[in-house]
Amino acid sequence: MKHFTLAFILTFAALIMAGCATATPTALPPTVAPQPTVAPQPTQAPASACALRLATTTSTADSGLLDAILPDFEKKFNCQVDVVAVGTGQALEIGSKGDADVVLVHARKSEDKFVADGHARERFDVMYNDFIVVGPKDDPAQILGMTSSADAFKQIATKQASFASRGDKSGTNSKELSIWASAGITPTKEMAWYNALGQGMGETLLTSNEKGMYTLTDRGTYLAMRDKLPNLVIILGGNSLDENKDKALLNPYGVMAVNPDKHPGVQYEMAMNFVNWLVSPDIQKMIGTFGVDKFGQPLFYPNAKP
Amino acid sequence: MEEILAGLAHALRLIFSGDPALYEIIWLTLQVTGVALGLAILLGVPCGAALGLYRVRTRGLITVLLYTGMGLPPVVVGLFVYLILSRSGPLGTLSWLFTPYAMIVAQVIIAFPLTAGLTMTAVQGVDPALRLQARALGATGAQEVWTILTEARIGVVAAIVAAFGGIISEVGAVMLVGGNIEGKTRVLTTAIVLNTRTGDFDLAIALGLILLAIAFIINGGMLFLQRNALE
Numbered sequence: 001m002k003h004f005t006l007a008f009i010l011t012f013a014a015l016i017m018a019g020c021a022t023a024t025p026t027a028l029p030p031t032v033a034p035q036p037t038v039a040p041q042p043t044q045a046p047a048s049a050c051a052l053r054l055a056t057t058t059s060t061a062d063s064g065l066l067d068a069i070l071p072d073f074e075k076k077f078n079c080q081v082d083v084v085a086v087g088t089g090q091a092l093e094i095g096s097k098g099d100a101d102v103v104l105v106h107a108r109k110s111e112d113k114f115v116a117d118g119h120a121r122e123r124f125d126v127m128y129n130d131f132i133v134v135g136p137k138d139d140p141a142q143i144l145g146m147t148s149s150a151d152a153f154k155q156i157a158t159k160q161a162s163f164a165s166r167g168d169k170s171g172t173n174s175k176e177l178s179i180w181a182s183a184g185i186t187p188t189k190e191m192a193w194y195n196a197l198g199q200g201m202g203e204t205l206l207t208s209n210e211k212g213m214y215t216l217t218d219r220g221t222y223l224a225m226r227d228k229l230p231n232l233v234i235i236l237g238g239n240s241l242d243e244n245k246d247k248a249l250l251n252p253y254g255v256m257a258v259n260p261d262k263h264p265g266v267q268y269e270m271a272m273n274f275v276n277w278l279v280s281p282d283i284q285k286m287i288g289t290f291g292v293d294k295f296g297q298p299l300f301y302p303n304a305k306p
Numbered sequence: 307m308e309e310i311l312a313g314l315a316h317a318l319r320l321i322f323s324g325d326p327a328l329y330e331i332i333w334l335t336l337q338v339t340g341v342a343l344g345l346a347i348l349l350g351v352p353c354g355a356a357l358g359l360y361r362v363r364t365r366g367l368i369t370v371l372l373y374t375g376m377g378l379p380p381v382v383v384g385l386f387v388y389l390i391l392s393r394s395g396p397l398g399t400l401s402w403l404f405t406p407y408a409m410i411v412a413q414v415i416i417a418f419p420l421t422a423g424l425t426m427t428a429v430q431g432v433d434p435a436l437r438l439q440a441r442a443l444g445a446t447g448a449q450e451v452w453t454i455l456t457e458a459r460i461g462v463v464a465a466i467v468a469a470f471g472g473i474i475s476e477v478g479a480v481m482l483v484g485g486n487i488e489g490k491t492r493v494l495t496t497a498i499v500l501n502t503r504t505g506d507f508d509l510a511i512a513l514g515l516i517l518l519a520i521a522f523i524i525n526g527g528m529l530f531l532q533r534n535a536l537e
Contacts, residue, residue: 053404062504084404084485098393099403202503228505265393265401 050079052270055092055100057171058200060253061085063220063299068290073277079270087200089169095119095256098263102271104278106171106218106253119263120256124279127287127300128252130244131175132237134205134222134229135161135214143235147245149216150183152236157185160193162213164204167196171251176216179248205229218251220291220299240297252303255279279304313511320512327489332516335493338406339474342413346469349414350421351462355451357422358429359437372426375419380412384479387412391483406491408483416476417469424468428461429454463532467525474521494520 060066061083070081084094088105095103096119104126105111111123133143133152141161143152156163165187166173180187187194195213197204201221208215209229219241222229237244244250255278257271277283284302291299320328357365389395391403391411402408432454440453455462477495484491486500494517501510 058503082404082485082487082490084487086485097395098398200503202505206505225505263393265398 050077050267050270051082052079052102052267052274053082053084053100054102054104054274055084055086055090055094056104057088057091057106058085058202059106059172059218059221060104062202063224063291065220065287065290065300069283069286072283072286073274076277077270077273079273081274087166087168087170088174092119095258098258098265100258101266101268102255102257102274104253104255106251107174108252108254110171110174111254111256114256118259118261120259123254123256124275125303125305126253126255126278127284127302127304128250129219129298129300130237130241131172131216131249131251132219132222132244133214133235134208134217134232135235136212136231137233139235140212141214143214146236149179149236149246149249153179153183153185156193156214157183157187157191160191162193162211163187163195164208164211164213164215165194165196166201166204167198168200170201172201172216172218175249175251179216182248205232208232223291223295223297223299241301253300281306309507310511313508314515316508317512317515320509321516328516330489331492331494331497331513332520334406334491335474335495335517336520338409338480338493339413339470342410342417342473343466343470345410345414346417346421346473347466350418350465350469351425351455352451354422354425354427354465355429355455358426359451359454369423369426372419372423376423378416378419379478380416380476381478381482383412383415384482387415387479387483403483404485404487404491406484409480409491409493412479412483413473413476416479417473420469420472421465424465425455425458425462428458428465431461432457460532463528467528470524470528471521474524475517 054066056066062085066081066083070083074080084091084100086094088107088110091100091103091105092107092110092114094100096114096117103114103120114120115123131149133149135141135143141152141156141159143155146152146155165176177187187196189196195207197207199207201217202225204215205217205222205225206228207213209231212231214235219237222232222234237246237249255275257268257275258266260266260268284304287300287302288298291297356362357368362368387408388403390397391400391408392398393401393403400407402411436457437450437454440450445453475495477499480491480493481496481499484493484496486492486496492500494513498510498513498517501507501513
């Protein structure tokens with residue numbers, strides 16, 4: 001009886017103290033520890049209160065690109081970058097509510113709309129890679145050897161071969177829908193072979209691998225996950241970007257600082273530092289060499305205007 | 307099968323390798339869930355006790371609301387908290403979105419109906435004669451409530467255990483309002499989602515096992531307290 005009361009009070013006290021410890025009014029939660037990816041810094045800067053929030057697509061984060069380049073920014077500007085990796089649709093949504101300082105995405109039309117709606121002042125080219133069509137080895141729709149994604153999609157629809165769509169308003173999803181449009185097909189849920197998963201690229205590839213479906217993917221994510229996808233091969237797009245004959249499959253990434261006129265809470269100055277840093281020659285070079293040692297080809301090709 | 311075994315091996319290696327990133331994730335998980343559970347207890351247990359003990363005219367309605375709250379999909383809570391805390395939302399000036407605070411808010415909302423509702427049920431199950439006895443012995447209001455709560459402690463602990471289980475395993479809401487930011491808002495469940503997404507199943511399994519182990523230890527601890535209390 002007494003034990004219980006005592007234990008109960010102690011638990012309470014512990015929880016409340018934990019609450020107070022976390023609820024101290026300092027801007028940062030107490031869990032900011034040195035990132036394991038950063039080379040050990042002898043004099044860790046006194047926990048900089050600066051944190052820039054970057055809303056970006058899963059492809060830049062999951063491919064490891066951001067882990068490779070961000071430490072340089074964090075060191076140069078003494079400002080941590082908080083990466084929120086979601087689909088392009090959601091990343092732009094986060095930006096358009098003023099909940100991120102800068103967005104790095106890949107859906108040109110939506111990006112232009114983002115600027116037109118006043119959420120950003122300007123969009124900057126950063127890099128590009130390409131989309132490819134992957135599918136089961138036995139290629140049931142017989143599209144191996146084709147060079148146009150629209151023709152391939154037409155063939156998939158004619159043969160009613162299973163196709164996995166991201167179905168999540170991501171950049172890849174909007175590219176896929178534009179290919180269907182140029183093939184003159186409007187996929188609907190009545191088409192039994194068309195599967196809108198509503199998932200990220202990784203899950204969609206894994207699902208396609210399990211169920212023997214075709215899907216559209218960015219080359220980077222596919223390369224990064226290839227050893228986990230034994231049942232899939234590249235059906236259209238060749239083994240590198242140079243072999244990809246369909247220019248409609250190019251996948252440009254743009255960066256935008258969220259407009260402070262529209263969203264007064266954002267850190268515009270630091271966001272512009274980030275934009276300028278990302279398009280600077282040094283970082284562009286870093287982007288162009290990322291992944292070469294591991295995949296024998298870059299995952300992203302820099303194309304910022306000098 | 308191979309994958310599961312590899313996951314097990316990986317889990318053990320991870321736990322004993324002292325990877326700071328992993329400890330950071332575990333520590334944040336414990337902090338967020340601990341604070342949220344603490345707040346849910348502080349708010350929920352007194353509310354539940356009051357509802358169970360005193361005649362409230364709208365008790366029927368409140369009970370239905372609480373029971374509905376127990377079945378509230380976490381992702382809906384997440385969406386609601388997201389919109390409230392967004393810079394374009396009513397509490398945007400707090401700048402809590404994509405911080406642990408937002409995750410705590412969401413978890414408190416998920417846990418509160420469980421602590422309040424189950425405490426209410428437990429308190430209602432206490433023999434009314436005990437209350438009269440306490441009052442006859444000259445107990446103050448607070449002493450009376452405490453006596454009843456102590457009598458109903460098994461149910462109250464069950465309420466806390468249910469709330470704990472509900473929030474430590476929750477992913478939809480914390481993913482949405484926390485953003486799974488490395489080193490800041492990445493907890494065990496969101497890390498599991500991330501590693502599943504990228505196909506790193508063994509790491510996902512490892513993190514899942516760690517989550518299970520934590521739940522086991524904490525629930526075991528609570529059961530121990532409960533048993534001790536009975537003796």
